[in-house]
Amino acid sequence: MTMTGIQSKYPEGEYIFPPPGGHMACPGCPLPVALRYILKVLGRKAVVVNPPGCTALLTGLLRNPADNRGESVQGLSVPFGSSATCAAGLKAALNARGETDRQVVAFTGDGATFDIGLQSLSACAERNEDIIYVCCDNEGYQNTGNQRSSATPAGAVTSTTPFPVTKLERKKDIMLMMAAHMVPYAASSTVAYPDDMIRKIQEARDTAGFRFLYFLTPCVTGWQFPSHLTVKVARLAVQTRVFPLFEIRNGSITGIKDEAEVLPVENYVRLQGRFKHFTRQDIEKMQTSVDQKWSYLKHLEAYTKR
Amino acid sequence: MKKVCTGNEAAAYAVLLSQPDVICAYPITPQSRIPEMLAEFNAKGLLKGKLVNTESEMGAISYILGASAAGVRVFTATSSQGLAWMHEGLHYISGSHLPAVMVNVNRPLAAPWNLTCDQSDSLAQRDTGWMQYYCESNQEVLDTVIQAYKVSESIGLPSMVCMDGVYLSYVSESVDIPDQNKVDRYIPPYRPSFRIPGRSFKLYERDSPEAGGYKIGGWDPLISLMREKYELHKLESRCLDAFTGANEEYRQLFGRGYLPVEEFRCSDAELVLVMAGSSVGTGKYVVNALRERGRKVGLVKLKMFRPFPGELIKRALSGKTRIVVIERDISPGQCGIFFQELKWALQGVPGKIYGFVSGLGGADITPALIEKAVTFAANNEPQDNAIWLGLNKAGPDDDYDRNTIKIS
Numbered sequence: 001m002t003m004t005g006i007q008s009k010y011p012e013g014e015y016i017f018p019p020p021g022g023h024m025a026c027p028g029c030p031l032p033v034a035l036r037y038i039l040k041v042l043g044r045k046a047v048v049v050n051p052p053g054c055t056a057l058l059t060g061l062l063r064n065p066a067d068n069r070g071e072s073v074q075g076l077s078v079p080f081g082s083s084a085t086c087a088a089g090l091k092a093a094l095n096a097r098g099e100t101d102r103q104v105v106a107f108t109g110d111g112a113t114f115d116i117g118l119q120s121l122s123a124c125a126e127r128n129e130d131i132i133y134v135c136c137d138n139e140g141y142q143n144t145g146n147q148r149s150s151a152t153p154a155g156a157v158t159s160t161t162p163f164p165v166t167k168l169e170r171k172k173d174i175m176l177m178m179a180a181h182m183v184p185y186a187a188s189s190t191v192a193y194p195d196d197m198i199r200k201i202q203e204a205r206d207t208a209g210f211r212f213l214y215f216l217t218p219c220v221t222g223w224q225f226p227s228h229l230t231v232k233v234a235r236l237a238v239q240t241r242v243f244p245l246f247e248i249r250n251g252s253i254t255g256i257k258d259e260a261e262v263l264p265v266e267n268y269v270r271l272q273g274r275f276k277h278f279t280r281q282d283i284e285k286m287q288t289s290v291d292q293k294w295s296y297l298k299h300l301e302a303y304t305k306r
Numbered sequence: 307m308k309k310v311c312t313g314n315e316a317a318a319y320a321v322l323l324s325q326p327d328v329i330c331a332y333p334i335t336p337q338s339r340i341p342e343m344l345a346e347f348n349a350k351g352l353l354k355g356k357l358v359n360t361e362s363e364m365g366a367i368s369y370i371l372g373a374s375a376a377g378v379r380v381f382t383a384t385s386s387q388g389l390a391w392m393h394e395g396l397h398y399i400s401g402s403h404l405p406a407v408m409v410n411v412n413r414p415l416a417a418p419w420n421l422t423c424d425q426s427d428s429l430a431q432r433d434t435g436w437m438q439y440y441c442e443s444n445q446e447v448l449d450t451v452i453q454a455y456k457v458s459e460s461i462g463l464p465s466m467v468c469m470d471g472v473y474l475s476y477v478s479e480s481v482d483i484p485d486q487n488k489v490d491r492y493i494p495p496y497r498p499s500f501r502i503p504g505r506s507f508k509l510y511e512r513d514s515p516e517a518g519g520y521k522i523g524g525w526d527p528l529i530s531l532m533r534e535k536y537e538l539h540k541l542e543s544r545c546l547d548a549f550t551g552a553n554e555e556y557r558q559l560f561g562r563g564y565l566p567v568e569e570f571r572c573s574d575a576e577l578v579l580v581m582a583g584s585s586v587g588t589g590k591y592v593v594n595a596l597r598e599r600g601r602k603v604g605l606v607k608l609k610m611f612r613p614f615p616g617e618l619i620k621r622a623l624s625g626k627t628r629i630v631v632i633e634r635d636i637s638p639g640q641c642g643i644f645f646q647e648l649k650w651a652l653q654g655v656p657g658k659i660y661g662f663v664s665g666l667g668g669a670d671i672t673p674a675l676i677e678k679a680v681t682f683a684a685n686n687e688p689q690d691n692a693i694w695l696g697l698n699k700a701g702p703d704d705d706y707d708r709n710t711i712k713i714s
């Protein structure tokens with residue numbers, strides 16, 4: 001994992017240590033990058049809570065006792081459906097022990113967030129549990145071989161929504177669900193914008209109560225694009241407005257990132273094998289849906305500014 | 307101090323005395339009075355820990371999983387469907403070698419819906435690695451919860467204290483509430499010095515003796531799962547001694563205690579009833595009545611079910627002519643669960659063993675029914691199949707194996 005060039009701009013601490021021979025994420029996977037940034041900002045005292053999923057495969061990054069390159073953070077493996085609640089319990093216990101300065105991070109994927117763990121997430125948001133919940137969205141159950149989740153976009157081929165039927169339903173909007181919970185802080189970001197990502201992790205760290213970080217983490221194997229294009233795909237998701245970067249403070253939408261040049265969704269779609277069957281009509285449909293969502297978001301932001 | 311209280315209230319008082327740091331219990335009939343009372347104690351400032359009304363039983367077990375992993379005392383209570391929903395979390399807690407105490411109010415699972423009592427809910431969780439205790443009275447519920455903290459926190463495994471729904475949970479009895487100072491002496495505040503007290507799993511260097519590594523409950527290479535289960539099994543087998551020790555200390559401090567396997571008028575008994583839970587009281591009543599009529603009967607009460615006290619059971623029942631198990635559960639397609647396990651424990655022991663299934667879904671196990679079981683056992687050969695005791699509504703078109711015995 002080489003990150004030369006950007007290292008100096010960010011907090012210096014390193015808390016993930018790939019074992020000799022490499023970590024268990026696929027080539028081109030942005031998850032280790034996300035975890036690295038999170039821990040850089042949160043530091044040594046953070047505790048990571050991990051449900052099953054791709055994020056759990058990164059366990060070995062946290063500490064390899066075979067070498068002494070440094071200390072990592074502590075962690076806990078938890079049931080698939082209750083990452084947020086386990087994290088909240090851990091936080092409550094640390095408070096009871098007087099270790100109130102320790103951040104507890106649930107590091108999860110879209111399956112654990114949108115689907116099986118939604119009740120747990122909603123409950124912890126409602127109770128305003130003092131944790132940071134991170135959802136790395138790779139738009140499917142990628143760890144088990146690219147099955148559909150409710151985060152999979154409409155039209156995508158997955159192993160449980162094969163061609164020619166594909167996934168018919170549109171993607172759940174988890175950010176707006178968090179807005180409806182009036183959480184103190186929520187933010188979307190992606191690895192193509194490390195400055196933005198680091199800043200939002202810092203905002204989360206410095207806010208009290210329930211914090212939700214939502215990162216788009218393009219999946220080389222599930223989305224079917226060459227492994228050197230991860231950052232490009234992630235950036236295109238933002239430039240085409242498929243994945244808007246914005247923040248939510250106490251339920252209000254703010255800081256929607258406007259790109260200087262907006263690109264058509266086709267640029268995003270054409271890079272990915274999961275959309276390779278898309279006809280002109282399919283692309284237009286997707287464009288319409290993206291435009292609608294964008295104007296809805298802008299409308300909500302305008303309401304906040306009012 | 308004596309108080310008249312229900313089983314639920316006795317459990318709540320035990321929790322108050324134990325002062326857990328984190329308390330989560332999702333309400334469910336017939337357990338709801340426990341979380342209500344704990345919330346009242348909390349609101350009055352008496353119960354000092356953090357009380358959280360979680361979103362579900364899965365939430366409650368997850369919350370205490372996280373809390374126990376960080377090294378504080380935890381409590382939860384549930385019943386029936388709720389326990390079933392906790393199932394996954396039960397494995398996480400025991401597999402990570404974490405202490406926890408749960409009160410389960412025994413109630414069957416739907417379908418069909420039934421809000422009263424049988425023990426099939428907790429017995430279905432017998433392979434999760436949790437200790438299991440079945441209580442006869444409300445006093446025993448209170449004492450066992452406090453003892454369970456002692457055992458769980460010394461061994462590093464979770465405990466499930468079971469009381470019969472309705473029969474104990476809703477029925478008031480006189481209960482002695484022990485002195486707080488004495489309880490504090492018995493279970494001092496739990497603060498393990500290490501950061502994360504559970505069993506650490508390391509992805510690499512499985513043989514490193516270093517404790518307290520990165521992650522608990524973590525992903526484990528397949529090759530060593532055998533060893534992890536072996537470790538859990540070994541730990542579980544230490545719980546019997548830990549309980550016996552904790553009970554002895556309790557007896558010295560509070561003047562009462564409970565054996566894992568209790569013998570009641572057994573020394574010269576030829577026929578022995580074996581029961582667990584609230585119906586033990588009725589069983590003892592029947593033993594006394596039959597003794598008055600000159601019958602040599604006794605009763606063995608099973609308090610501890612996990613770890614299974616096979617040796618103690620064998621010792622208690624060796625030399626008995628007839629052993630009559632009466633239990634509130636059925637493993638469909640097999641027979642009663644206590645019956646199965648007893649047969650295992652009594653391999654090679656002479657004596658006829660009878661398995662009666664009774665009192666399902668809150669049906670009364672009356673003295674008359676127990677006497678019928680005794681009479682049947684005295685005059686018939688044992689059956690491999692369950693004998694249905696108190697089944698009075700099998701339909702007229704019932705065509706199930708005619709050799710199955712139903713006693714109404």
